[in-house]
Amino acid sequence: MSQDNQDNLLIQLQDVCKIFEEEDGTQNQVLSHIQLDVRKNTFVTLLGPSGCGKTTMLRIIGGFETPTSGKVLFEGNDLAGTPPYKRPLNTVFQRYALFPHLNVAENIAFGLKIRKLPKAEIQEKVKRALHLVNMDGYDRRRISQLSGGQQQRVAIARAIVNEPKLLLLDEPLGALDLKLRQEMQLELKRMQKRLGITFIYVTHDQEEALTMSDMIVVMNDGVIQQIGTPEDIYNEPVNAFVADFIGESNIINTAVMNRDKLVTFLGRTWECADVGFGENAPVDVIIRPEDVILDQPREDKLCGEVTAIIFKGVHYEMQVSAGGFNWLVHSTSMWEPGTPVSLDVIPFNIQVMAKSPYSDLQFRRREEDEYEEV
Amino acid sequence: MKKSKPRYRAGSIADGQKFMAIPLLLWSIMFILLPLAVVLYNAFLDPSGGFSLDAFRKVFSSDGIYLHLLLSSLWLAVESTLICLLLGYPLAYILSRHASASVMILVFILPMWMNFLLRTYSWLAILGKNGILNSLFSLIGLPGINILNTRPAVVLGMIYNFLPFMVLPIYNSLNKIDPSLIEASGDLGASEGKTFLKVVLPLSIPGVYSGISMVFLPAVTTFVIPSLLGGGKVDMIGNIIESQFLKTNNWAFGSALSLILMVLIFAFMKATSKYNTEENERGGLI
Ligand SMILES: Nc1ncnc2c1ncn2[C@@H]1O[C@H](COP(=O)(O)OP(=O)(O)OP(=O)(O)O)[C@@H](O)[C@H]1O
Ligand SMILES: [Mg+2]
Numbered sequence: 001m002s003q004d005n006q007d008n009l010l011i012q013l014q015d016v017c018k019i020f021e022e023e024d025g026t027q028n029q030v031l032s033h034i035q036l037d038v039r040k041n042t043f044v045t046l047l048g049p050s051g052c053g054k055t056t057m058l059r060i061i062g063g064f065e066t067p068t069s070g071k072v073l074f075e076g077n078d079l080a081g082t083p084p085y086k087r088p089l090n091t092v093f094q095r096y097a098l099f100p101h102l103n104v105a106e107n108i109a110f111g112l113k114i115r116k117l118p119k120a121e122i123q124e125k126v127k128r129a130l131h132l133v134n135m136d137g138y139d140r141r142r143i144s145q146l147s148g149g150q151q152q153r154v155a156i157a158r159a160i161v162n163e164p165k166l167l168l169l170d171e172p173l174g175a176l177d178l179k180l181r182q183e184m185q186l187e188l189k190r191m192q193k194r195l196g197i198t199f200i201y202v203t204h205d206q207e208e209a210l211t212m213s214d215m216i217v218v219m220n221d222g223v224i225q226q227i228g229t230p231e232d233i234y235n236e237p238v239n240a241f242v243a244d245f246i247g248e249s250n251i252i253n254t255a256v257m258n259r260d261k262l263v264t265f266l267g268r269t270w271e272c273a274d275v276g277f278g279e280n281a282p283v284d285v286i287i288r289p290e291d292v293i294l295d296q297p298r299e300d301k302l303c304g305e306v307t308a309i310i311f312k313g314v315h316y317e318m319q320v321s322a323g324g325f326n327w328l329v330h331s332t333s334m335w336e337p338g339t340p341v342s343l344d345v346i347p348f349n350i351q352v353m354a355k356s357p358y359s360d361l362q363f364r365r366r367e368e369d370e371y372e373e374v
Numbered sequence: 375m376k377k378s379k380p381r382y383r384a385g386s387i388a389d390g391q392k393f394m395a396i397p398l399l400l401w402s403i404m405f406i407l408l409p410l411a412v413v414l415y416n417a418f419l420d421p422s423g424g425f426s427l428d429a430f431r432k433v434f435s436s437d438g439i440y441l442h443l444l445l446s447s448l449w450l451a452v453e454s455t456l457i458c459l460l461l462g463y464p465l466a467y468i469l470s471r472h473a474s475a476s477v478m479i480l481v482f483i484l485p486m487w488m489n490f491l492l493r494t495y496s497w498l499a500i501l502g503k504n505g506i507l508n509s510l511f512s513l514i515g516l517p518g519i520n521i522l523n524t525r526p527a528v529v530l531g532m533i534y535n536f537l538p539f540m541v542l543p544i545y546n547s548l549n550k551i552d553p554s555l556i557e558a559s560g561d562l563g564a565s566e567g568k569t570f571l572k573v574v575l576p577l578s579i580p581g582v583y584s585g586i587s588m589v590f591l592p593a594v595t596t597f598v599i600p601s602l603l604g605g606g607k608v609d610m611i612g613n614i615i616e617s618q619f620l621k622t623n624n625w626a627f628g629s630a631l632s633l634i635l636m637v638l639i640f641a642f643m644k645a646t647s648k649y650n651t652e653e654n655e656r657g658g659l660i
Contacts, residue, residue: 064557084560085569097558101576110572111562162562 006076010040010166010198011061016070018056018222030056031222034070043192043199045209048219049245054202055094058168061200062091090159094170094202096151098143104130104154105139111162129157132187134180148175153184163195170202185212206246210234218242236351241358243286243351250292250327251362255285255352263352266323268302270345274352284353289330291349294320294341301342306335326366417629429630440614440631447611448638450525451594454532458589459582461533462540466581469541470548479545482538490535494602497531498522501603523605531599539588547581548574583646591639611635
């Protein structure tokens with residue numbers, strides 16, 4: 001990596017593993033060989049299902065947990081042995097951790113007072129932070145007299161008021177209603193841009209991740225599945241787990257790549273844009289529901305029948321049975337259940353992925369869903 | 375601070391609650407108001423059965439002996455309480471930082487299962503002229519000391535007997551502090567020392583207050599410890615009150631002294647509870 005690039009890096013995780021020893025002596029590997037470079041001034045989101053190790057990763061960066069192996073570098077310096085209070089970062093904790101013996105303003109001022117800022121400046125900053133999180137006038141309130149969402153916003157204010165180089169946010173908007181959540185998303189994003197703070201933001205809400213991030217890190221079972229921009233992650237998922245976790249998708253796990261730009265699935269051969277999988281290689285294919293084009297039945301197309309339809313506001317969500325596969329289709333036009341239709345996908349929208357342990361993830365889940373319905 | 379009371383609509387709930395309060399009411403009358411009334415009645419009684427302020431006059435005159443005794447007892451209790459606090463807080467802090475503290479706590483509680491008198495008697499065997507302490511001293515060639523029947527022996531006895539009452543509430547309130555608050559404090563840049571001063575100490579204050587009152591109250595009223603370890607040479611107000619009832623048979627004077635002591639204790643409680651009420655959900659022994 002060039003020198004120029006190195007200078008741009010704020011934090012690096014190098015081959016970080018974390019193993020928790022359970023009480024019965026079994027070892028629980030929570031993080032496996034995490035390799036992550038975070039550039040300055042970026043908004044990075046850790047995205048993954050509950051229990052995949054997101055909080056543990058933040059706690060290792062914050063210094064509350066030591067990695068079993070591997071290194072954490074901050075601007076090139078190894079952070080091992082640096083206690084949390086000496087690390088140039090602040091955290092919005094998943095469970096807030098507000099001080100119950102202090103009121104709202106005193107909580108927010110805590111870090112500023114430790115740094116011995118002048119009183120007037122502290123007051124000014126606290127006021128601005130309160131305004132930022134939409135809580136003007138709450139400064140004298142006791143923590144026990146706040147709602148969950150208000151506490152969460154105080155936790156955000158308490159961390160952000162210090163304007164650290166790196167802010168770790170552990171599901172900071174989880175307790176807010178949709179509207180406030182969207183407002184705060186914009187506000188946080190604006191803050192991040194304006195102050196040039198690097199955010200490492202944990203969420204399991206994929207929509208939040210897609211709208212806010214410069215870079216998304218998708219995790220599962222302590223392993224990073226994919227790192228990329230929101231567009232990369234959505235349009236070019238590397239495996240069935242990422243495809244299934246981000247947005248809705250049709251994952252066909254019985255496809256075979258004939259040769260470059262030609263793939264066979266559901267009994268038909270399709271043109272696609274992907275290359276480099278070799279010849280006659282088993283692959284997974286993902287097609288987003290909005291990329292499926294429905295039309296009148298035609299001889300030269302895959303044909304099937306609409307089995308269900310739900311109105312979703314902007315579009316209709318339909319289920320179409322075709323080629324022995326139950327397709328999920330989003331369309332602005334409506335096709336009554338029972339209507340015979342043809343399905344088509346343009347080559348660019350057929351995403352081919354290598355086989356992974358997650359290949360039949362969606363298949364299994366759909367089977368279970370059907371089983372439950374019966 | 376004013377707490378808003380929950381309001382009930384007239385009817386079932388409020389009525390039900392009224393009945394629920396009856397046992398408490400009876401209990402209060404039996405064990406608090408009745409004894410208090412007896413003391414009050416006796417304090418204003420002269421030997422012929424009439425009303426008199428003689429008992430109080432005696433407290434405040436008598437060359438100030440009794441007032442002096444009252445003050446010195448208070449002082450002795452304050453001293454013991456402070457030493458208990460200075461020893462008890464660090465002890466509680468150390469205990470709270472060890473996961474295996476429950477064993478150590480047991481070591482603390484174990485003597486409390488023993489009879490109070492017995493425990494104090496044992497110190498006679500330790501501190502006596504030919505007691506365990508002096509035997510040990512002579513073994514390692516130190517001159518013997520004789521602190522039995524002195525003020526330090528009484529203070530020692532108080533500390534020994536009352537230290538657990540200081541340690542336990544403080545330990546409890548330290549133990550209740552959410553570890554994530556300590557992490558948050560570190561995250562915001564506070565070193566361990568600062569975290570202790572700004573987070574741990576303030577959050578343990580309720581425990582400190584209940585520890586103080588749980589040590590101070592028995593310390594100021596005790597008569598067993600000074601009479602056993604002070605050997606009649608270190609009298610506290612408790613001894614005088616005791617002898618008025620059991621020896622001199624001057625109930626009026628004993629009652630008057632008790633009342634004055636009670637007023638002082640009440641004032642003390644008031645002073646500490648002022649700080650205590652706001653956080654009392656988080657402190658306390660139980
Ligand atoms: N101190 C600990 N000791 C033992 N196991 C732990 C500890 N902390 C976390 N774990 C385990 O590590 C795994 C990952 O936990 P972590 O809190 O990092 O998940 P997460 O991704 O933040 O989940 P969520 O989205 O639910 O917050 C879980 O299986 C959890 O049980
Ligand atoms: Mg978490």
